[in-house]
Amino acid sequence: MTVRVRFAPSPTGYLHVGGGRTALYNWLFARHLGGVFVLRSDDTDTERNTPEYQTDILDSLTWLGIDWDEGIGAGGPHGSYRQSDRSARYRQVAESLVASGAAYYDGATPTQIEAIRVEAEAAGASPVYDGRHRLSAAEAAARIAAGNPPPVRLAVPRPGETRFVDVVRGEIVFSHDNVDDFVMLRSDGSPTYHLASTVDDVDYLITHVIRGEDILPSTPKHILITEVMGGVRPEYAHLSLLNGPDGKKLSKRHGDTAIRAYRDAGFLPGAVRNFLAILGWSPGDDEEIVSLETMIERFDLGAVSRNPAVFDIAKLEWMNGHYLRAMPAAEFVAAALPIVESDLGRTLTVAESEAFGAVAPLVQERAKRLTEITPQVRFLVEEEIAYDPASWDKVMTTIEAGAALDGAAAALESLDVWSVTSVEAALRGMLEQTGLSAGKGLQPIRVAV
RNA sequence: GCCCCCAUCGUCCAGCGGCCUCGGACGCCGGCCUUUCAAGCCGGAAACACGGGUUCGAAUCCCGUUGGGGGCACCA
Numbered sequence: 001m002t003v004r005v006r007f008a009p010s011p012t013g014y015l016h017v018g019g020g021r022t023a024l025y026n027w028l029f030a031r032h033l034g035g036v037f038v039l040r041s042d043d044t045d046t047e048r049n050t051p052e053y054q055t056d057i058l059d060s061l062t063w064l065g066i067d068w069d070e071g072i073g074a075g076g077p078h079g080s081y082r083q084s085d086r087s088a089r090y091r092q093v094a095e096s097l098v099a100s101g102a103a104y105y106d107g108a109t110p111t112q113i114e115a116i117r118v119e120a121e122a123a124g125a126s127p128v129y130d131g132r133h134r135l136s137a138a139e140a141a142a143r144i145a146a147g148n149p150p151p152v153r154l155a156v157p158r159p160g161e162t163r164f165v166d167v168v169r170g171e172i173v174f175s176h177d178n179v180d181d182f183v184m185l186r187s188d189g190s191p192t193y194h195l196a197s198t199v200d201d202v203d204y205l206i207t208h209v210i211r212g213e214d215i216l217p218s219t220p221k222h223i224l225i226t227e228v229m230g231g232v233r234p235e236y237a238h239l240s241l242l243n244g245p246d247g248k249k250l251s252k253r254h255g256d257t258a259i260r261a262y263r264d265a266g267f268l269p270g271a272v273r274n275f276l277a278i279l280g281w282s283p284g285d286d287e288e289i290v291s292l293e294t295m296i297e298r299f300d301l302g303a304v305s306r307n308p309a310v311f312d313i314a315k316l317e318w319m320n321g322h323y324l325r326a327m328p329a330a331e332f333v334a335a336a337l338p339i340v341e342s343d344l345g346r347t348l349t350v351a352e353s354e355a356f357g358a359v360a361p362l363v364q365e366r367a368k369r370l371t372e373i374t375p376q377v378r379f380l381v382e383e384e385i386a387y388d389p390a391s392w393d394k395v396m397t398t399i400e401a402g403a404a405l406d407g408a409a410a411a412l413e414s415l416d417v418w419s420v421t422s423v424e425a426a427l428r429g430m431l432e433q434t435g436l437s438a439g440k441g442l443q444p445i446r447v448a449v
Numbered sequence: 450g451c452c453c454c455c456a457u458c459g460u461c462c463a464g465c466g467g468c469c470u471c472g473g474a475c476g477c478c479g480g481c482c483u484u485u486c487a488a489g490c491c492g493g494a495a496a497c498a499c500g501g502g503u504u505c506g507a508a509u510c511c512c513g514u515u516g517g518g519g520g521c522a523c524c525a
Contacts (some may be wrong), residue, residue, distance in 0.1 A: 009525095010525050012524085012525075042525065044523060044524090044525075045524060047524085048524080048525090071481095074458085113522095117521095120450085121450050121451080122450090124450070124451075125450090125451065126450090126451045126452060126521075127450080127451065128451090128452095128521085153523095166454095169454070169455090169516075172453075172454085173453095174452075174453075175452085177451095177452090178451070178452045178453085178521080179452090180521085182522090182523095183523045184523095186523040187523060192522090192523070192524085192525085193524070193525045194525095196525095197525085212519090213454065213455090213518085213520095214452095214491095214519055214520070214525095215519095215520085215525085216453065216454065216519075216520080217453055217454090217519075217520040217521070218520080218525095222516080228483090238454085240454080240455075240518085240519095241518070241519070243517095243518075245459090245460080247517065247518080248517095248518085249518075249519085262477095271519095274464085275461095278461070278462070278474090279461065279462090280461080280462085281462085282461090282462050282463065282473095284463085285463090285473090286462090286463070286472075286473040286474075287473085287474090288461085288462080288473080288474050288475085289474095305461090305462075306454075306455060307456075307461090307462095308454090308455065308517080308518055308519090309460090309461065309462095310459095310460055310461075311460095311461095311474070312460050312461065312476085314460085314475060314476055315460075315461070315474080315475040315476075316475095317475090318474090318476085319474095319475085319477055321487095321488085325488075325513070340495080362487095365487060365488055366487035366488070367487090368487095368488065373455065411451090419450060421513050424484080427484075428484085431484090442484045442485070449488060
């Protein structure tokens with residue numbers, strides 16, 4: 001049987017680095033096994049969805065080098081792969097589950113739900129709704145006829161439990177005492193996430209659901225729906241979440257969380273992809289710079305770490321620098337030139353491009369990000385030279401600065417020919433005379449120049 | 450309050466009962482190289498959360514404690 005996985009983001013924000021990692025793991029898993037990677041859009045939240053986010057998610061995945069075999073924009077046998085186009089199907093499933101007795105129309109008011117919560121808390125129990133206010137067929141029919149349809153809830157078997165073996169976490173058991181009769185179909189006829197997502201997984205014949213740990217507690221609901229639908233239960237794998245340096249969930253206050261922000265900050269897609277792959281998974285040996293081919297060849301869901309991982313920007317920067325240095329010179333220039341031009345606000349002349357090409361290998365050695373290049377080459381193309389007051393002060397206020405400068409001036413004045421070798425010889429002579437070290441004596445000259 | 454997950458250096462990963470006085474990477478510190486800064490090379494500090502078991506033997510298995518994370522909507 002061919003493996004089928006899916007990545008199903010909601011277009012309610014830019015693609016998050018955590019989402020990027022989830023997508024990557026799904027993709028690696030599929031590629032490793034020769035399976036099918038489906039991209040679906042869980043866009044049932046019409047209030048928060050935007051086309052801009054939808055576009056960003058697609059662009060970010062593509063930038064990371066993740067392609068999909070089926071789904072949004074790629075087509076496939078299951079329609080548009082957008083949940084917003086499938087409301088009729090979700091409603092149909094909900095109604096058939098009501099007909100079979102697996103679900104019911106519910107009449108609980110918010111006040112009643114709240115009362116149950118308070119009661120449970122007082123008793124030290126889980127605040128679960130158990131269906132005590134379900135409507136009879138006649139009552140439900142009356143409300144539907146009156147244009148005031150009730151929501152549909154799943155009748156969770158009580159007592160009972162749902163158990164499954166999570167591919168990364170092992171056996172997991174949830175007592176139904178902690179799973180409530182959740183809403184599947186809202187009173188306005190729209191599906192909730194649990195219904196839509198599960199129906200899609202069943203309809204699209206998904207074999208492995210690989211997603212964030214944040215939805216681990218919802219998994220029994222999804223398994224229950226799958227079973228009453230008569231669907232085949234997929235394998236589940238819940239990935240640990242990404243944290244900030246303080247151990248808290250990675251969020252804006254820790255820095256950038258969107259994949260696009262890293263692209264804009266001058267990171268290479270290969271480096272980001274490598275970093276994300278290694279964050280929670282190891283190819284086995286001690287090597288951490290790993291090629292795409294190796295990743296695909298060795299990826300193993302069962303070997304994925306259960307620990308929450310801290311997103312360490314410093315390591316990403318190191319890795320990006322490594323990838324930058326590993327690029328062939330021409331490729332580096334090709335990647336850097338557009339950014340330099342964009343920073344400068346104009347295109348470079350042929351001569352300038354050539355000058356840039358000549359110094360590029362020098363900056364390639366020391367840049368950690370593509371965005372660090374422009375400041376280093378600006379002097380090549382601008383008449384006005386800006387200097388950094390901080391470094392000026394730091395060097396020029398040293399007691400050796402005056403002697404170094406005077407000595408250098410004298411030494412250079414006496415030169416007939418200015419060449420690399422003659423200038424160097426003159427300056428070395430100056431160092432000799434003044435007794436200054438290379439660092440103390442040459443740095444002021446460098447800054448002055 | 451209730452439920453679930455997690456627990457090896459500051460951070461990520463390796464270790465899946467003896468090969469461990471725990472290995473690698475980033476970061477940090479020191480040195481070498483070097484006309485700066487990087488890069489590179491060499492070296493160093495740095496961890497099995499705690500308490501009980503199981504076992505001839507535990508970082509590895511079990512239980513508890515503590516700590517951290519996630520979830521408990523007609524949001525996804």
